[in-house]
Amino acid sequence: MTTKGDIFVPVDALAKIASSNEVHGKLVLRYVASDEIFVVHGVETSRGVRRQVDIAREYHALRAGNGSYEGRWIESPNGALHVVHAELRRRPGAMMTPADFKELSGVRLDAGMKTLIVVTHDAGVSADLRAGGVETYAGWHLTREGATPASIAIEPATHGLSQLEGRWPLSELSDMNIAVVGCGSIGSVAAEALAGYGVGSLQLIDPDRLQWHNLVRHSLDRGSVGRSKAIALAESLTQRWQRKSYFAHDLDVVRDAGVFRALTSDADLVLCTADGIAPRRVVSHVARRAKIPAIVACVLDGGAIGEVLRLRPTPRFGCLLCVRAHMEEQGAIDAEADQELAYGTGTSHLPMTAVPSDLKFVGVLAAKAAVATLLESRFGDAAQRLPSEHAVIGLRPAGDLSAPFDVNHAADVVWRSIPAPRPECVTCNP
Structure with a gap:
C-alpha cells in the first residue's frame, strides 16, 4: 500500500477515542486514492470492540474510498514524540527508527510488509510548543524501515463562524438585521x-x-434555475452557514413598497443591488424615513466602473436623488441612464454587463461597506471607518468619464464625499 496520504480524523472518532479506557487501540481507515487521503472510519474502544465513526453526509469525499486499512491510535505518548514529529516534518524524507518510535510512543507496533497508519495524541503539549508548530495530534506512516511524519487534519469540535470568536466582532454583528434588495449577481455575492x-x-x-x-x-x-432567487439564496446560505436566520421575500420593493417599508422597521441597514432606477429610489426614500443607512451598489458604463454609495440619514448627507442631482449639475455621467431597459440592453451604458469576478468585487465591497458602517456607528469601531461615502471602482475603465467617475486604472477604488440634502428634497426634508 502507498505511504502517501494525509490523515483525516472526524470529530466523532476523537469522541470515541476519548470515551475509551484504553491508552491505545486499532483504527479502521479508508483510502481515497483520487485525493490521496486516509479517513478514520472505525475505532477500537475496548479490546475487540470496534465502533463505526459517524461522518456527516455532506462530507462526500470523506465518506468515499475503497477497502479497510489497519491503523492504530495511541493516547498520551511520551511528550517528546510530537516534538520529534514537528522536527521531522521540517526535513523532507527524514524518518524515525522503529526502535525510537517504540520508545517514545510506549507501544510496540509491527507494520510487517505494509504501511501502518498511526494517530498519536498528547494533551500535554504546552502553549509555547504549539506556538512553535508542535501539535497535540500527530500522524505517522509506520513501516519496517521506520516512522515518517504524515499531515493530519483533525475535525474541530466547533464549526463555522464561531471559530472566529475573539478575532472578529461576532457578538455585535449577530444582533444585526440587514435587508438585501436584489438577489442577482451582485446581491447574491453581497449576501x-x-x-x-x-x-x-x-x-x-x-x-x-x-x-x-x-x-x-x-x-x-x-x-x-427556475426558482425564486430569494428563496434559493436563503436556502443556500442556510446550508453553507448552518444558520436559520436568512429569510426570503418574493416581492418587488416598488410594487410592494408598503410591505418593504414594514420590513425596514426592524432592519439596521438596507443594501440595494437591484437593477433599475425605481428600486434604488424606493430604497433610498424608505431607508431615509426609517432613519437607517442604505448602501447602493451597481456597475455602470457597460461594466467599466462599479459604484458603492453610502446613504446615511443625517443632515450632512443627501439621499440618492440629491446625489444624482448634484452629479447632473456637475456634468458627470448620467448614472441612472437606460437602467430601466431590458437586461443587457441600453445605449449610454449597458446594465449588468460586467464579468462575473468584477461583479463579485463590487458585491463584496458593498457588504464590507455595510458591515463597516454598522460597526463604526453602533459600536464605535474606529478600525472599520470608511474613507468616505461614495466609492467608484475601476473595473475596465476607459478613462474618459467625468468626476466622480474618472478612475483610470483597474482595481482603483476612489472614495469621495456626497452633497448635503437639497432644500427642496421631499425625502430628506419631509
Missing part, C-alpha cells in the same frame, strides 16, 4: 459576504426567478 461577516439576520428581497442567462454571473448554480 454571502454578509453571512460570512456574521450578520445575524438577512432579509433577502427579490421578485425574480433564476434564469439560464443569470448563471454565468450568479452565485447560485444550475440546480436553482
